Amino acid sequence: MGCGIWCLNMCSQKRAELLRSFCQKNGVPYESLKPLSGDASLRRYYRGGGLIIADSPPDSQKNDEFAAIAAALKKNGVRVPEIYAFDREHGFILQEDLGDETFAKALASGKRDRKALYFDALELSGKIACASLGPLPPFDREFLEREFGIFSEWFMQKGLGLEPDAKTCAALFEDRDALSAVCQRLPQVPMHRDFHSRNLMIADGSLAVIDFQDMVKGPALYDPASLIFDVYEDLSPEFSQELERKAYDVLKGRGLLKLSCDEYLWDLACVSLQRHVKILGIFSRLWLRDHKDGYLKHLPKVLALCIAESAHCDLKALNACLKGPLSGALYGGESLLSRRVRGDMEAQP
Numbered sequence: 001m002g003c004g005i006w007c008l009n010m011c012s013q014k015r016a017e018l019l020r021s022f023c024q025k026n027g028v029p030y031e032s033l034k035p036l037s038g039d040a041s042l043r044r045y046y047r048g049g050g051l052i053i054a055d056s057p058p059d060s061q062k063n064d065e066f067a068a069i070a071a072a073l074k075k076n077g078v079r080v081p082e083i084y085a086f087d088r089e090h091g092f093i094l095q096e097d098l099g100d101e102t103f104a105k106a107l108a109s110g111k112r113d114r115k116a117l118y119f120d121a122l123e124l125s126g127k128i129a130c131a132s133l134g135p136l137p138p139f140d141r142e143f144l145e146r147e148f149g150i151f152s153e154w155f156m157q158k159g160l161g162l163e164p165d166a167k168t169c170a171a172l173f174e175d176r177d178a179l180s181a182v183c184q185r186l187p188q189v190p191m192h193r194d195f196h197s198r199n200l201m202i203a204d205g206s207l208a209v210i211d212f213q214d215m216v217k218g219p220a221l222y223d224p225a226s227l228i229f230d231v232y233e234d235l236s237p238e239f240s241q242e243l244e245r246k247a248y249d250v251l252k253g254r255g256l257l258k259l260s261c262d263e264y265l266w267d268l269a270c271v272s273l274q275r276h277v278k279i280l281g282i283f284s285r286l287w288l289r290d291h292k293d294g295y296l297k298h299l300p301k302v303l304a305l306c307i308a309e310s311a312h313c314d315l316k317a318l319n320a321c322l323k324g325p326l327s328g329a330l331y332g333g334e335s336l337l338s339r340r341v342r343g344d345m346e347a348q349p
Contacts, residue, residue, distance in 0.1 A: 019046075019055060022092040026085045028053065042290075051084070051097055058091035066093070066213035069133060076131035078124070079208035098208055103200035104232060112202075118227070118243055121200055124207050125223040126250040129189040136190055139218025144180040144274065150281035159284040159337040160329040164321070171317030178315060179277075182270040186219035187256050195223035196230040220256045221247075221264070225272040229305060231279060231298050244268065266313065273309035276302050277318075284337060296337075297344050303330065 023030040033048040044055040056063050063086070070080045085094035103121065106112045137143070152172075156162045164172065192199070193214050201208040224247035228240055235243070248264050251257040257264060279302050283295040303322065310319035330338050 015055070018090050019053070019092065022053070022085075022087055022090070022094075023048070026094050028094070047097060052081070052095050054093040054095065056091045056093060058088065061091060062213040063088065063091055063093065065215075069212050069215055072133040073128070073131060073209070073212065076127070076133070078128060078131065079203060079206055080212070081208070081210065098201045098203040098210070101202040102198055103202065103207070104197035106202050107197065107233065115239075115242075119246055120207055121195075121227055122224060122243065122247050122250050124200075124209065125192075125195055125227065125247075126254050126256075128192060128195075128209070128223065129220055129251070129256060130254050131190050133190045133215070136215055136217040139183065139188070139191070139216045139222075141180050141184065143216070144183060145176070147274070147278040147281075148176045150285065151277045152281070154281040154285040154288065156326065158288055159281075159335065160326065160333060161335045162325055162329055164325075168317070168321065172321060175310075175315040175318040179270055179274045179313075182267055183219045183222075183274060186221055186267060186271070188217050189220045189256060190215060191218045191220075191222045192226070193218075193222070195226040197227075197233050219267075219271055220251055221268050221271045222275065224251070225268055225275060228268075229272045229276070231276070231302050231305070269309050269312045273306060273313055273315070276306045276309065280306065287340070288337070293340070296341055297348075299330070299341055300345065303327065 019033075020030045023033070028049040028051060030048075033046040033053065036045040036047055036052075042057060042060050046053045046055065056066075067083055067086055070083055073080045074082075081098055082096040083093060084096070085092075087093075103117065106117060107114060156164070192209065192212055193216060194211055195209075199209065199211045201210060224243075228235070228243045228247065244265060245261075247268075248257065248261060259267065280299065283299055283302065286292040286295050303326070307319065307322045307327070310322060329335065330341060332338070
């Protein structure tokens with residue numbers, strides 16, 4: 001099937017014609033385009049003529065932010081894809097093709113030194129944290145409340161059909177506020193928000209970062225936590241501890257931490273927990289609202305991480321909820337989400 005036909009089937013005809021026009025203006029053969037596997041957003045990507053085209057509808061995607069942050073990161077010495085053309089009105093971005101070797105693929109191939117890759121990535125997170133990127137949205141209390149709301153709405157209520165009573169809600173909100181307080185008292189720096197194995201590329205022998213349009217100014221531990229406790233990778237406890245120490249040294253060396261190592265480890269667990277609680281809601285929403293089911297297989301791991309981290313952080317109400325009603329509903333309930341997750345688990349070899 002040619003890409004032109006594929007576009008007409010998958011997109012509106014008008015959108016396909018806009019894409020064709022964008023290709024013609026920029027010397028990219030439209031018929032050569034091949035769709036790339038999508039991500040968790042409404043963006044679509046095509047490869048053709050040695051370049052990448054992002055079809056990124058402007059009414060739902062942060063295209064201006066992507067272009068502005070790309071330029072700022074590049075200025076600060078962070079490798080990002082070059083942008084060659086940008087149709088702001090219609091939401092098409094012609095950019096450099098960084099190839100196919102993501103951080104995740106490099107790890108899976110075993111051809112590169114695993115420790116060196118992770119250490120380089122942590123150094124890169126430190127460089128981003130110290131970059132001068134101009135104004136970014138704050139990762140403040142209101143922002144954190146919205147993220148907790150994704151968890152309560154899409155995982156608890158719409159996903160598992162649970163409606164906690166007033167007493168339980170009050171206790172959960174207390175733990176939410178405790179996590180928020182940790183995030184807000186840490187040094188506030190530019191943070192990627194999705195700094196993990198699928199958003200790092202190996203390009204020309206060095207690490208490049210993609211999918212950075214959602215950057216905010218928030219806790220310095222967030223991006224290291226995203227990498228070390230990446231839901232897509234399984235690391236041994238020993239290796240995770242080694243990476244925790246490396247991240248501490250990187251942040252300390254850049255003047256971003258004044259915590260003792262023990263204080264840092266506790267805060268790191270809290271920041272990671274805040275992120276993983278949100279991910280429970282995000283992955284559920286991707287299936288329930290956006291009909292993307294590829295993330296559901298990761299829900300059991302994310303829930304297990306949340307249980308371990310909430311115990312570490314001594315957040316009793318959240319831990320009890322995760323271990324009790326939420327685990328029970330996910331693994332023994334009759335919601336569409338729980339039945340689907342159990343089916344995925346049974347299908348695994």
